[in-house]
C-alpha cells in the first residue's frame with residue numbers, strides 16, 4: 001500500500017485499519033490492488049469466466065478454451081497476459097491438477113451445505129499433524145530412490161483414490177504456485193501471512209477433510225520439482241488468513257448476482273467495514289480499485305462495505321432498509337464479527353435512548 005494518502009494504524013474495536021494522512025476530496029483514487037495472491041474460480045463456471053480478467057457473459061462460453069489446463073479466455077490478449085505469470089512448470093502443474101479433476105470421482109459440494117460444527121483449533125492441529133505421516137510417505141514414494149516400499153505406494157494410491165474437491169484443489173494450487181514462482185510473488189505470500197487470521201477457519205469437519213485430502217493429492221500429482229513448495233503448514237496458514245480477507249469475484253452487472261469465486265489481494269485487506277462507507281470499490285479485471293465516495297478529513301478511517309460494494313442501502317426480503325440489528329446479524333453470519341462501525345453505534349444508541357424515554 002502507498003503510504004502517501006493513508007497509513008495503517010490501530011482501529012479501536014476492529015484490529016488495524018486504514019487512516020487518511022491528509023484531507024482527501026471526493027472521487028480521489030486511493031489504491032489499485034493488483035496483488036491477487038490466491039484465488040479460485042468455481043468449477044460450476046468452468047469455461048464461462050475468463051481465467052485472466054474474470055469477464056463473464058451470462059453463461060456464454062469464452063471463445064478460447066484450454067481444456068488441458070482447465071482455463072478459458074475471452075481474448076488472445078488475456079491468454080497472452082496469463083502465461084507470463086505462469087511459466088512451463090506452473091502450466092505442467094495446472095495440467096496435472098486438471099487431469100486428476102477430470103479422471104477422479106468428484107466430491108465438490110458447496111461449503112454452506114456442509115455447515116458445522118466447526119472443528120476446534122485442537123482438532124485442526126491433530127488432523128494436519130496426522131496428515132504429515134501420509135505426506136512424508138507420498139513425498140518419498142515420488143522422489144525417493146526406487147524401489148518404493150509398500151507403505152509408500154499405499155499412501156500414494158490412497159491419496160489418488162480419495163474423491164477430489166475441484167474448488168479446494170485449484171484454490172490450494174494457486175497458493176503453491178504463488179510460493180514457487182518469482183521472489184516478488186514470495187513477497188505476496190509474506191504479505192498474506194501478515195493478515196488477520198482465524199483459528200477455526202473450516203466450516204465443518206468435512207471441509208477440513210477436503211483441505212487435507214487436497215494437500216495429499218497435490219503431493220501425489222504435481223511435478224516433483226514443485227513438491228518442496230507444497231507445505232501442509234503453509235496451506236493451513238493460508239486458509240486461516242483467507243477467511244477474513246477474501247473478496248468475492250462476482251459479475252459486474254446486476255449487483256454482482258453471479259458469484260464465480262473469491263481471492264485475496266493482501267494490499268486491500270486492511271480496509272475495515274462500515275455500514276456507511278466513505279470509499280467505493282470496483283473490480284477492474286483482476287484488480288480492485290478504491291476511491292473516495294465522499295470527502296474525507298485527515299485522521300478519518302477509510303472504510304469499505306464488505307457486503308454490497310457500499311453503493312446501495314442493504315434491504316431485507318420486503319425491500320425495507322435494514323436496521324443495525326439485521327445488518328449486524330448479516331455481518332456476524334458472513335464475516336463472523338460484531339460490527340463496531342459508527343453508523344451501527346449511532347443507531348444502536350438512538351434505540352437505547354428511545355427505550356429509556
Ligand SMILES: C[S@@+](CC[C@H](N)C(=O)[O-])C[C@H]1O[C@@H](n2cnc3c(N)ncnc32)[C@H](O)[C@@H]1O
Pocket residue numbers: 013014015016017195196244245269270271272273274335337338339340341
Ligand atoms: C479484511 S480484515 C480488515 C483488517 C483487520 N482489521 C486487521 O487488523 O487486519 C477484516 C477483519 O477486520 C475486523 N473488522 C472489519 N470491520 C469491522 C467492523 N466494522 N467492526 C468490527 N470489526 C471489524 C474483523 O475482525 C474482520 O474479520
